[in-house]
Structures are given as structure tokens and as C-alpha cells.
Amino acid sequence: MKAEHFNKSIPRLLLTAKLVVILFFTIACNQDIVFEKNVSMPGDKWSRYHIPVFDVEITDTLNPYDLIINLRNTGEYPRSNLFLFISAKSPQGAFTRDTLELVLAEPSGKWKGRGFGSIWQNRFFYRQNVRFPEKGIYKIEIEQAMRLEELPGILDVGLRVEKKQF
Numbered sequence: 531m532k533a534e535h536f537n538k539s540i541p542r543l544l545l546t547a548k549l550v551v552i553l554f555f556t557i558a559c560n561q562d563i564v565f566e567k568n569v570s571m572p573g574d575k576w577s578r579y580h581i582p583v584f585d586v587e588i589t590d591t592l593n594p595y596d597l598i599i600n601l602r603n604t605g606e607y608p609r610s611n612l613f614l615f616i617s618a619k620s621p622q623g624a625f626t627r628d629t630l631e632l633v634l635a636e637p638s639g640k641w642k643g644r645g646f647g648s649i650w651q652n653r654f655f656y657r658q659n660v661r662f663p664e665k666g667i668y669k670i671e672i673e674q675a676m677r678l679e680e681l682p683g684i685l686d687v688g689l690r691v692e693k694k695q696f
Contacts, residue, residue, distance in 0.1 A: 562695055564588070568600055568688030576674050576684040584670045584689045593693055594659040599672065600688035603634060603641075605648045607683030610635035613675040616656060621666025629675060630656060649685065659694055 569582040588595075599614070612632045619625050632654050635641050643652035662668065672687055 562693045563690065564595065564693060565691040566600075566688065568602075568686045570686045571684050574604065574606075574683065574685050576681040576687070578674060578679050581671050581673045582687055584672070586668045586670060586689070586691055587666070588662045588668060589665055590693075591662050591665055594661050596658050596692045596694055597656040597660060597670075598690040598692065599630070599632065599654045599656050600651070600686075600690055601632060601634075601654065602649060602651045602685040604650070604683040604685065605641065607634065607681065608678075609676070609681075610637075610639070612681070612684075615671075615673040615675045617671040617673070619669045620662075621664055621668065628656075630654075653690070 565584070565586045567584055571577075571580065599616075601612070610633065612634060614630045614632065615627060616630055617625065617627045632652070633642065634650070634652065641650045643650045645651070670689055672689065674681055674684075
């Protein structure tokens with residue numbers, strides 16, 4: 531009877547051990563994400579006047595970070611690229627403004643990124659190895675900089691801040 535009970539408990543122990551390992555790696559991998567937020571576009575169109583704002587709290591000024599733009603679009607988006615104005619204001623009021631081009635499709639017309647059905651998801655590096663000079667809340671705004679008042683097919687835009695992985 532003891533051997534039969536022992537043989538039945540081995541698969542349970544192996545399953546439990548696998549789950550613990552998976553949980554550990556999931557938690558360990560996500561510890562590098564300092565901030566992530568995505569903003570949905572009303573009506574799946576990005577209006578020139580809809581400017582998402584992200585308040586990112588930085589507590590570590592010693593380690594470098596990567597800033598990543600998240601974007602989801604459909605095949606209804608009429609262009610292969612997307613220009614953005616990205617503004618950042620530090621806790622002490624220092625201001626920067628950049629222009630960034632996101633290439634969403636290959637010259638052949640094939641959408642880049644991960645897709646399911648007609649929805650495509652991309653992550654684009656905005657800045658890499660950034661060291662924030664001061665602790666506090668950084669206000670980051672992402673504005674579409676295309677010549678159209680509304681961009682159909684843009685579902686959401688977001689910002690992700692990760693501690694640099696070595």
C-alpha cells in the first residue's frame with residue numbers, strides 16, 4: 531500500500547515543482563518592468579487632439595532603463611509608418627521633446643509585429659540605457675504627428691519602462 535501511495539504522489543510532486551519554477555520565472559522576469567500603461571483610442575481612431583499622458587515614478591537613479599512605445603493597430607491604418615512627438619517633463623521641470631518614426635509595415639505591405647486576425651501589436655524602443663538624473667514623477671506625453679486629424683486603425687498606444695537587462 532505504501533509503495534502504491536508513493537508512486538501516485540510522484541507525479542503530483544513533479545507537477546507542483548514545475549508550477550513553482552514557472553511562477554518563479556514569471557515573477558523574476560516581470561521585476562524589471564517599472565511602468566507599463568496602454569491607452570485605448572476612442573472609436574479606434576487616434577485624434578490629433580487626444581494626447582495620452584503617462585506619469586512614471588522613478589525611484590532608482592543609478593541603473594539604466596529602456597523606454598518602449600507599445601502600439602496596437604489594425605489593417606485599417608492607411609500608412610506604413612507613424613510619426614510621434616514625445617514630450618517629457620522631469621520632476622524639477624526640465625523639458626524635452628523628440629520626434630520618433632515607427633515603421634509599422636514592410637515595403638511589401640506586410641505588417642510588422644505580432645498579429646492575430648487583423649490586429650497587430652508592436653513594441654518600439656524609444657530610448658535605451660537612460661539614466662534618470664532625479665527621483666520623482668516624470669510626465670511623458672505621446673502625440674501623433676501625422677498630417678491627418680484622425681488616424682483610423684490605431685487601437686491603443688502605451689509606454690513601458692524597464693530596468694536595463696544585462
